[in-house]
Amino acid sequence: MVNCFGLVTDNKEPVPLKSIDAQLEVKDHVATLVSTLTYENKEDKPLEAVFVFPLPGDAAVCHFSAQIGETHIVAEVKEKQQAQEEYDDALSSGQQAFLLEESEQSPDIFSLKVGRLPPGESASIRLEYVTELAVQADDGLRFCLPAVLNPRYQPQGSEGPSVQVTSVPASLVPYSLSFSAQVSSPRPISKIESSCSLEPLQYLNADQTKATVKLGGGHKFDRDIELLIYYKDAHQPSAVVEAGQASAKPGSLMGDPVVMVSLYPEFPQSVMSSRAACGEFVFLMDLSGSMGCPMNNSTPQETRISSARDTLLLLLKSLPMGCYFNIYSFGSSFEHIFPKSVEYSEKTMKEALEKVEKMESNLGGTEILRPLNHIYSQACIPKHPRQLFVFTDGEVRNTKEVTDLVKNNADSHRCFSFGIGEGASSALINGMAKEGGGQAQFITGADRMQPKVMQSLRFAMQPAVNDISVSWDLPKGVSATVLSPPITAIFQGQRSLIYAQLTGPEADGSVTVKYSLAGHPSQNQLHFNLKPAEDSELTVHRLAARTVIRSMESEERTRRGHQDEEMKKKVVELSIQSGVSSCFTAFIAVNKDSGKAVQGPLVRRNVPTVDHLMDPLIKLFHFTGDGDLDSGRSARSAAEPPQPHKDPLLQLVSLQNASGSWMLHEALAAVLGKTKEEVEKVNNEVWASILALIWLHGFKMDAKEEWELLAMKAASWIKAQNENIHPSVF
Incomplete structure (x- = not known):
């Protein structure tokens, strides 16, 4: 079942969201985004506005406040059910209230309820989150501010209500958007690129380590705001030590200093020059209806599925003789080219290519769990490590189920995931790669899919890294408690982050990562000073807390029985202590100083999000007999067979x-x-x-x-x- 999306009705019901102001601050590879959303109720009745929006899957939401007239209300983090009850009670008693909560199905979807705005009243909501920036194949750091919430596919029989969001064409979006970014780094900033129009980059100092950039005029909401930030000498390792919160209890995560170590292992060229001639390469391709959408607005004739076919051609031609492979496709159902993986040969390659050329976006919805379960049920081939490549536009709602499944099978494979098109779920794409010890890539705007996929294939063909261990060399009286999950994968040129809680006096220390690469023992070491940074804003602490919370949430979902509640209790305690959101908590703010209660029946309005894919989506979906909106066969599936490659x-x-x-x-x-x-x-x-x-x-x-x-x-x-x-x- 697909969440209900549609154009606004003819009577053009007014919506309360008037403007969004987003200010981004990037320090090296960590980003802080502060968004201010301004609402205004122009109706003659009290209003409850509901705004559903995506955030990066690994973001730590750490501040939520509201300004109503002269009154400023800062939200508190509370256990989710308690927060929901306080919100409902406030509305019932005529008080203004605000509730921000994370979806239980996908950690990158949030809903904001603005409750009981009086007629003629306005309110400004301030939302702040911190997140790590992922390194792309070309060494750029990627930040994305989604301008749309794409439909998320909900599998048949899954629990949980669908999120109701109204989508409108970009030209009719009733609110404005301003965006600016300030970037600083120990290394010079070489350039900042975007698929959107930007004003010229302005350097703020002579050594070009600080710069600012703004969104250009005339932004039409036809794409996500994506920034790619490039530094000189991007692969230098680094360590940041951040002082604890003065008001927090010593010995707690927020009370003690926390170090964030960033490592970029460099492998011996002699080892890297050898390519593995073995392996089982499994390609899982999304053929749901939305894969028939254009890759970008400038070249509408190139669809996601046509680009995927070209990519599979390159992949199949690049595989080494002697390996094994198979290709799966999925939508509402799934198919495979071979019953099980076969040895790569001229015969099997040609058979696969013949079927790839006929692939169309005609398999309905996006149910990825069933094909994944089937792949994992297949016995691994001895001496041929399994490498799974997943291609999807990320329109699913059961993200946590998918990433948990990948995690439970991490010992048997590596997972490389590719988010295709605007709005692909960062929680799904990054989560699968992270849990599967692989790499995530996003293909948006004018990006070509092929270079990024071939980059990942080169990683998959690297010699396997084994026996990874992390050790700390610290002075007497200083200890480090590692907060990050164990490192399961190391690739040439890829960053590994380690968070650790420190106790003891200021001094010098070092951390060493040891591993075995193709039978050759190697190590990377980083020396750092334990003196905390002076301009502490608890950014590192909040990211560390988010890391621990995500790990405990995942562990809680895999457990059964009495231990579930105990793990949930720990998540809630850390979430409240750190002020960082979780799936078991929510931000709640109630205006108890508003004087007399707001009278009148409460009217609910869903704030529309711009949907620049609406026109093609109308063609890609049809209504089933029972009235549900379902992914159907795209118009392309009934079209002529794909034409031979002209490139x-x-x-x-x-x-x-x-x-x-x-x-x-x-x-x-x-x-x-x-x-x-x-x-x-x-x-x-x-x-x-x-x-x-x-x-x-x-x-x-x-x-x-x-x-x-x-x-x-x-x-x-x-x-x-x-x-x-x-x-x-x-």
Whole structure:
């Protein structure tokens, strides 16, 4: 079942949200966002406004307050049921009240209730959260402020009410948005990019370690606000020690200093140059109706599913001989190309490609649990570690069930996840990769899917990292209690974060991460000073608290019996102590100083969120016989079969054999820009493959990330033929 979305009705009912002001502060790789939402009740009745919106899945909501006229109310964190009861009681007695709570199904969805606004009254809501910024494949740090709440698919039979949100076209959004960002780092800021129009970047000092940027004028709400921040020397390790809260109890997480250690392991090049020729590669592709939407507004002819087909072509051509693979597709149901993973060969590759070319976004909704359960039920292949690649636009509501399932099977595989298109759930995409020891990637705006996916394939083909351990070298009298879950995966060029609670005097210390890479013992060490930073805003403490809360929530869901309540109690205690949201708590604010009670019946209004995908979604969904809105077959599923690839690179790739070689025939000659007669004398398979490699290096260097692996496979095949070929060819 899909949450009900639709255009506003003809009578254009007024909505109370008037403006959103968002101010972002980035310090190195940690971001703090302060949003102010202004409401105004222009109706002649008291109003309850409900605004549902997404936040980053790992965000720690740490402040919520309201300004009504001259009255300022700061919300408190309380156990969720208690907060809900206080909110209902306040409304029943005519008091103004505000309730902010996290969805129980997905940690990146929040609902804000603004209760009993009197006629003609306005209110400003201030919301603050902190979050870590994920490192992208090109070393950029990604921040995303979603402008839409995409429909989240709720599987049949799942519990919990659907969130009701009205969506409107971007041109009719009744509220304004302003956004600015201030960035600071120990290293120079090289650039800040965005899919939205930005005003020119302004540096605030000579060494370019501080800068500010603002959203350009005329923002049309047609996309998320996504920032990519690039630093020079981005892979330097760092450690930040933050002093505890003076009012907190010593010995508690908030009372003691907390250190955040950021490590970027560098692996020996001799080891990294060897690519694994083994493994089981399982590709799980979302074919729900929404995958028929355009990848971006500038190239509407390229849909998510067409880009996914091209990506699968590159993946299949890049796999090493001797590995195993399979491809699953899912929607309301799921399918697989082979009953179980098969050995990679010319025959199995061609069979898979024939079915990939026929893939359409016609499998209905987005139920990912069933195919995942099926994949995990398949026995692993000895000496072929399983690598799972999941592609989805992230429109699901049972996020926690999915990430828990991945976590429970983490010992048997690594999971690489890809969020496709605007509004993909960061909690789902990041959660699957984190719990599965892999990597998460987001493909938005004008991004091409292929380079990011091939980057992850290179990670998956790296030698496995084993025996990971973290040790602390601290002076006498100083101890460190690690708050982060154990590190389960380390990739070349990827950041690992460790939070630890410290006790003892200020001094120098170090942390060492040891691991074994392809049988070679290695380690990375970072020295740091235990003196806390002077400008403490408890950012590190709140992120550490969020890390602990998420771990306990996950553990609570996997337990059964009397221990559930005990774990829930610990989550509630830490949430209240740290002021950080959880699935068991909520922020509640009641205006008890408003004088006389607000009279009159209470009118409820759902605040619409802009939906720039509404037009295509109308085409992708249909109403079932019982009146429910359901993901149906897209218009594309009834269209003509997909046309052959016209891109020369993809044409060349499609002609490559599983071994890595090319046969010279008319189709290859056409890609190379030659006639059949011009190359007839080159009837040797080796030289045909050499010509293909020369063409790639001569004409497609800008897309090297996409074809590098299959070119390496081709070069290895050529060398194995023992032909008398000049070494410069390679």
